[in-house]
Amino acid sequence: MTPLRGACNAARRSLVYRRATSASRHFASLHAGPANQSSVxxxxxxxxxxxxxxxxxxxxxxxxxxxxxxxxxxxxxxxMLEMRREDGLDDxxxxxxxxxxxxxxxxxxxxxxxxxLARLGGRTLGIDASASNIAIASLHASAxxxxxxxxxxxxTLTYEHTSVEDLLAQRGPKSFDVVCSMEVxxxxxxxxxxxxxxxxxVKPGGHLFLSTIARxxxxxxxxxLAAEHILRLVTPGTHTHSKYINPDELTDFFLRxxxxxxxxxxxxxxxxxxxxxxxxxxGSVPARTEAEMRGIIYLPWKGExxxxxxxxAGASAWAEACNYLFWVRRPFE
Amino acid sequence: MATSVPQQSxxxxxxxxxxxxxxxxxxxxxxxxxxxxxxxxxEASDLSKVRNWNDGPSTFSNRVSSITxxxxxxxxxxxxxxxxxxxxxxxxxxxxxxDGVSDxxxxxxxxxxxxxxxxxxxxxxxxxxxxENLNLQxxxxxxxxxxxxxxxxxxxxxxxxxxxxxxxxxxxxxHLSDGRxxxxxxxxxxxxxxxxxxxxAGIESYGWAYNTTAxxxxxxxxxxxxxxxxxxxxxxxFLPTGPIAFLxxxxxxxxxxxxxxxxxxxxxxxxxPAVLTSMINAAFRLPEVSLRYLHQQxxxxxxxxxxxxxxxxxxxxxxxxxxHHIDPRSAYSLTADxxxxxxxxxxxxxxxxxxxxxxxxxxxxxxxSHADDYIGDGAGARxxxxxxxxxxxxxxAGQGLNMGLGDVESLFNCIHKAVTNGGDIGSRTALxxxxxxxxxxxxxxxxxxxxxHKLYSSxxxxxxxxxxxxxxxxxxxxxxxAAIMLNAGSRSSRTPPSGxxxxxNFAADAxxxxxxxxxxxxxxxxxxxxxVGEGLQRVLQTVANSQRR
Numbered sequence: 001m002t003p004l005r006g007a008c009n010a011a012r013r014s015l016v017y018r019r020a021t022s023a024s025r026h027f028a029s030l031h032a033g034p035a036n037q038s039s040v041x042x043x044x045x046x047x048x049x050x051x052x053x054x055x056x057x058x059x060x061x062x063x064x065x066x067x068x069x070x071x072x073x074x075x076x077x078x079x080m081l082e083m084r085r086e087d088g089l090d091d092x093x094x095x096x097x098x099x100x101x102x103x104x105x106x107x108x109x110x111x112x113x114x115x116x117l118a119r120l121g122g123r124t125l126g127i128d129a130s131a132s133n134i135a136i137a138s139l140h141a142s143a144x145x146x147x148x149x150x151x152x153x154x155x156t157l158t159y160e161h162t163s164v165e166d167l168l169a170q171r172g173p174k175s176f177d178v179v180c181s182m183e184v185x186x187x188x189x190x191x192x193x194x195x196x197x198x199x200x201x202v203k204p205g206g207h208l209f210l211s212t213i214a215r216x217x218x219x220x221x222x223x224x225l226a227a228e229h230i231l232r233l234v235t236p237g238t239h240t241h242s243k244y245i246n247p248d249e250l251t252d253f254f255l256r257x258x259x260x261x262x263x264x265x266x267x268x269x270x271x272x273x274x275x276x277x278x279x280x281x282x283g284s285v286p287a288r289t290e291a292e293m294r295g296i297i298y299l300p301w302k303g304e305x306x307x308x309x310x311x312x313a314g315a316s317a318w319a320e321a322c323n324y325l326f327w328v329r330r331p332f333e
Numbered sequence: 334m335a336t337s338v339p340q341q342s343x344x345x346x347x348x349x350x351x352x353x354x355x356x357x358x359x360x361x362x363x364x365x366x367x368x369x370x371x372x373x374x375x376e377a378s379d380l381s382k383v384r385n386w387n388d389g390p391s392t393f394s395n396r397v398s399s400i401t402x403x404x405x406x407x408x409x410x411x412x413x414x415x416x417x418x419x420x421x422x423x424x425x426x427x428x429x430x431x432d433g434v435s436d437x438x439x440x441x442x443x444x445x446x447x448x449x450x451x452x453x454x455x456x457x458x459x460x461x462x463x464x465e466n467l468n469l470q471x472x473x474x475x476x477x478x479x480x481x482x483x484x485x486x487x488x489x490x491x492x493x494x495x496x497x498x499x500x501x502x503x504x505x506x507x508h509l510s511d512g513r514x515x516x517x518x519x520x521x522x523x524x525x526x527x528x529x530x531x532x533x534a535g536i537e538s539y540g541w542a543y544n545t546t547a548x549x550x551x552x553x554x555x556x557x558x559x560x561x562x563x564x565x566x567x568x569x570x571f572l573p574t575g576p577i578a579f580l581x582x583x584x585x586x587x588x589x590x591x592x593x594x595x596x597x598x599x600x601x602x603x604x605x606p607a608v609l610t611s612m613i614n615a616a617f618r619l620p621e622v623s624l625r626y627l628h629q630q631x632x633x634x635x636x637x638x639x640x641x642x643x644x645x646x647x648x649x650x651x652x653x654x655x656x657h658h659i660d661p662r663s664a665y666s667l668t669a670d671x672x673x674x675x676x677x678x679x680x681x682x683x684x685x686x687x688x689x690x691x692x693x694x695x696x697x698x699x700x701x702s703h704a705d706d707y708i709g710d711g712a713g714a715r716x717x718x719x720x721x722x723x724x725x726x727x728x729x730a731g732q733g734l735n736m737g738l739g740d741v742e743s744l745f746n747c748i749h750k751a752v753t754n755g756g757d758i759g760s761r762t763a764l765x766x767x768x769x770x771x772x773x774x775x776x777x778x779x780x781x782x783x784x785x786h787k788l789y790s791s792x793x794x795x796x797x798x799x800x801x802x803x804x805x806x807x808x809x810x811x812x813x814x815a816a817i818m819l820n821a822g823s824r825s826s827r828t829p830p831s832g833x834x835x836x837x838n839f840a841a842d843a844x845x846x847x848x849x850x851x852x853x854x855x856x857x858x859x860x861x862x863x864x865v866g867e868g869l870q871r872v873l874q875t876v877a878n879s880q881r882r
Contacts, residue, residue: 056501058761059710066762070754077754095365095752116755139501144518144757145341303765 055110055136064298066112071296071305072182073116075325076209079292080178083207083329086289096121101177106164106198107184111137111157118147118157122178126159127167134161164197173200173262180209186243195253199261199277204333210326211296215244219322247293250326251286254278259331275331291328295321339497339516342373343758344748345507346521347491347530349376351398351466352720352737353523354473355413357483359745361476362411366752373484373515375507380487383470384478390420395549395693397580397588398734399425399461399567400469407742408469416472416479417464423581424459426565429681433572433621438681463567463580463588466734486511494520494533496712504759505533505715519759520709520716521744526702528722534709536718540702540725543786545575546598547699548591551690552613554683556584558675568683570617572624575786577616579683586690587683589613592786597628598696600635606689607643611667613686615650618665623653700725701783703776707740707768708761715759717767719744726779736775743770 054060080097093099099121105114108126110133118124118141128134138159141147147157160167164181179202188194202208213219220241254277278286286292295308307325344360346353357374360366388394400408400422408414431438442460477483490510497503497516507515522530531538557564564587568579575592582588591598591613601609612631616624627649634641650667659665664675664682704723709716720737744767750756751763758764 066760069762070750070756073754073756095369115757119755119757136501143499143501143504146343303769 053136055112055133056140062110062112067298067303068296068305069112069116071307072113072209072211072325073120074307075294075296075327076117076178076180077120079209079327080207083289087205093121098122098178102175102203103178104167104176104180104201106179106181108137108159109133111140111159113180113182114157114159115141115144115147117178117180124157125176126157127162127164128159129161129163131161134159164194164201168197168201171201173260174203174206176201177203177206178209179206182209182211184212185210186212186240186245191243191245192253196257196261199257199330202330204259204330206330208328208330210250210328211324212250212326213244213323214246214321215241216246216321219244222322247324247326248284250293250328251278251281251284251291254286254291254328255281259333277328277330289329291326293324293326295324297321297323337512337514339506339514341371341518342515343370343518344372344521345505345515345517345519346372346374346523347507347528348523348525348720348722349374349378349380349485349487350523350525350720351470351473351734352722352741353521354470354477355408355411355738355741356521356523356719356745357485358413358473358476359407359411359741360748361480361482363745363749366749367480367482369752370748370758371484372482373486375489375491375509375515376485376487377490378487380474380485383467384474386467386471388467391583391586392690393421393551393582393586393588393693394465394467395551395588395690395695396466397463397582398466398469399580400464400738401461401735402459404735404738405462407738408472411476411745413472413476416475418468418472421468421582422462422464423583424565425461425463425567425581426459427562428460428567428569430569431571433570433624459565463582465582469734491524491529494529502714517759518715518757519748519764522716522718522722523720525721526700526725528718530716531704531718531722534713534716534718535711536704536706536709536713536716538702538704540700542698542700544595545592545699545786546595546696548589548593548598548601548694548696550589550609550695551582551693552579552587552589552610552686553585553688553690554587554686557679557684560675561679564684566680566683568617572616572621574628577613579617591616592699595698597632600631602694602696603635604631604640605643606691606694608641608646609694610686610689611643611646611650614667617682618659618667619650619653620657623657626653701779703779707772708764710761714761717744717764723771724775724779726782732778732782736778739774740767740771743767 055062057063058066077097081092081094084092084097097120098117101122103117103122103124105117105124105126108114108128111126114124114126114137126134126137128137141157141159162170179198181198185191185194199208213223224241257277259275259277278290280287294310296305297308298305346357353374353376357372360370360372386394405414408417427440427442429438429440474485477485486509492508492510495506495508497506505517505520507517507520509515520530520533522528522534524530564581564584567581570577572593574594574597577591577593578589580588580590593601601612608631612627615627619627627646630641630646630649647667654666662676664679667685702725704718707718707723719740721733723740724736726733726736744764747764747767748758750766751758751760756763
């Protein structure tokens with residue numbers, strides 16, 4: 001699993017929000033709160049711009065990220081189809097489950113996820129804090145007539161060099177049916193603010209997809225000890241283990257996040273009036289219609305990532321071990 | 334003309350042979366692909382000849398393949414098999430293979446497939462089905478004509494393939510002889526041994542020509558009597574000059590594939606057809622020493638310009654039969670009266686060939702070649718090879734076409750998966766599982782066949798001794814048997830896993846994959862190294878380095 005960290009780390013830098021100055025800060029202390037921080041670090045952006053040419057080199061630094069992409073999409077696809085059935089919509093387009101939806105990818109990097117989201121039918125917007133990432137992503141998409149034209153259906157793909165805070169200010173809340181942010185929050189300076197902003201952009205009944213790394217001894221061994229200090233695949237200091245986020249911490253955040261994150265008064269509302277994103281847990285697991293997490297593991301002998309199947313023996317242990325995907329749905333109003 | 338605007342295409346298949354047509358058919362059978370991808374197939378020759386192929390019921394094309402059950406199941410799944418004229422095909426229920434020197438014989442039949450005793454397996458009634466290549470190609474075309482989603486461009490040559498100039502990597506531009514230019518998201522080379530797509534992709538191919546030629550022909554013979562099994566047994570005898578195979582097509586017709594030395598093949602084909610007929614019968618029956626003598630007679634007669642007459646040859650053969658004390662009542666005797674009750678050992682040999690279908694005898698050189706990779710990279714990105722463009726193989730196990738169909742099925746699954754997950758089907762990430770799945774699989778079959786060929790053509794004394802004793806032979810035959818029965822899929826195991834099995838499959842899959850990767854590392858030094866997981870490689874390197882210290 002180790003080499004993948006190398007690729008993903010560089011990828012994660014794509015979304016470089018200012019690094020924590022204090023490594024001791026803990027996500028567990030996270031509270032839903034005001035979200036007006038803009039936190040883009042110019043040094044990191046410059047560093048990343050040098051790497052941006054490599055985004056689409058599938059055998060290069062980002063090779064393992066390319067391989068991770070199908071698994072992310074697989075999860076998004078499964079979840080979207082499942083929820084459409086849940087909502088009683090029979091006219092599900094299996095080939096294009098994001099048809100006619102507004103989709104946002106926060107921290108899009110070279111556009112790996114965005115292109116796939118657009119192919120599944122979403123009107124996709126990718127944003128990134130690095131201008132050169134946006135340039136590379138736009139250049140790559142321009143080669144593909146399926147992404148730039150509106151020949152079949154109406155899917156389009158656009159990119160914008162901006163931050164999630166600025167986008168929220170520009171577009172206003174409830175703008176997207178689907179918001180994705182992959183391998184980002186463990187690099188964000190203020191994850192609570194970041195998550196609140198992402199959540200605010202989601203339309204009621206819309207979906208938020210995240211992926212990140214759990215804070216476990218295993219993830220320390222693989223992503224920091226092995227990848228950074230032993231194999232030197234990644235510059236030491238790239239990761240901060242204390243910033244990794246455990247699944248139950250995310251669950252906990254959305255147990256407390258109000259259905260309308262933008263409304264400040266909600267925090268003060270009496271408990272019987274509040275409607276959080278996750279209403280309750282069933283033996284530490286949220287209802288499958290509200291939130292779900294799935295582990296993903298790299299199988300080096302196959303050279304592929306795998307989405308740990310639901311109900312597989314120890315599935316939750318896998319999710320909690322290292323890399324995982326997280327989905328949560330904003331309640332309808 | 335030169336500056337015509339490129340037409341956007343998602344998949345451009347170059348080559349309208351069985352592999353190219355099968356890929357087009359598979360893609361057109363899948364709604365998710367049909368609705369999202371534009372597929373074009375380019376073929377240099379006139380496909381209407383195949384489309385209108387209509388041989389009478391008693392004549393057969395000389396190019397045949399034994400379609401394994403796995404291949405047949407795939408063709409059924411994509412809706413092609415229904416278009417095959419099954420009346421022209423023949424099930425193979427048993428195979429008899431024996432050594433030309435020691436006569437060590439091995440028989441395999443459907444009963445040998447131990448896997449069929451598994452609870453979920455249904456018994457197989459056939460090992461494979463012998464099918465004319467034209468019958469299959471016509472079925473593929475009929476299938477494509479019926480759903481009309483793939484654009485078939487025939488009578489048009491690929492003039493050149495160039496890479497589009499574009500920052501960050503251009504797509505292949507395929508220039509056609511009709512002036513069109515196709516811009517391909519994915520360019521598929523199904524264009525045979527001298528693949529232009531492979532040349533464009535810059536993929537090297539290693540291999541060699543065997544000093545061997547295959548003679549093919551359609552053979553006529555009397556039907557088996559009611560005392561015998563039907564004509565459903567395939568026969569193959571390994572002679573030092575190469576194997577000779579008899580493959581049943583109908584009660585009175587069978588197909589020949591005879592691998593032998595090029596000069597002998599040439600001499601045989603320039604002789605009277607009756608001479609070839611007699612030599613085929615002799616090749617299955619006479620001891621090797623006599624065959625060598627007869628071959629020399631044929632060669633001498635051709636070089637002297639005094640062709641041997643069929644009458645002379647028949648007399649020579651019957652004299653040799655008598656001098657070897659072949660029992661005239663045995664099936665090995667060529668003088669025996671063929672009427673009435675058949676000899677006891679009749680099933681051990683193919684029926685006596687009475688004539689050769691006029692115009693059906695032909696020969697072609699044999700070669701072994703395997704591309705270094707199945708996927709183009711760098712300047713050759715967005716290319717993939719299938720079938721003979723990726724590998725050509727000695728036909729002794731009849732696996733060439735089946736390997737091509739295996740490639741097609743695997744590539745089709747990759748494309749389907751990539752489309753489902755919004756992937757770019759031309760990307761290395763989307764195609765890599767195909768190369769991983771097929772490269773080692775094909776390599777195994779090719780190596781087994783190559784090894785077998787080398788073993789039997791060796792004149793080194795210890796090898797001949799070992800062979801004549803039969804020990805080595807049986808070992809090797811077992812490996813062919815395994816190759817034919819298991820790898821090449823005489824059994825089709827296509828039951829989709831049930832939901833609750835997925836967890837267990839995951840574990841089993843992991844173990845199997847580890848075993849395969851480790852085997853790959855230890856047995857293959859080049860070629861597949863890049864296919865083994867980068868992660869595993871690094872781990873192995875780290876371990877190796879730490880051990881060295």
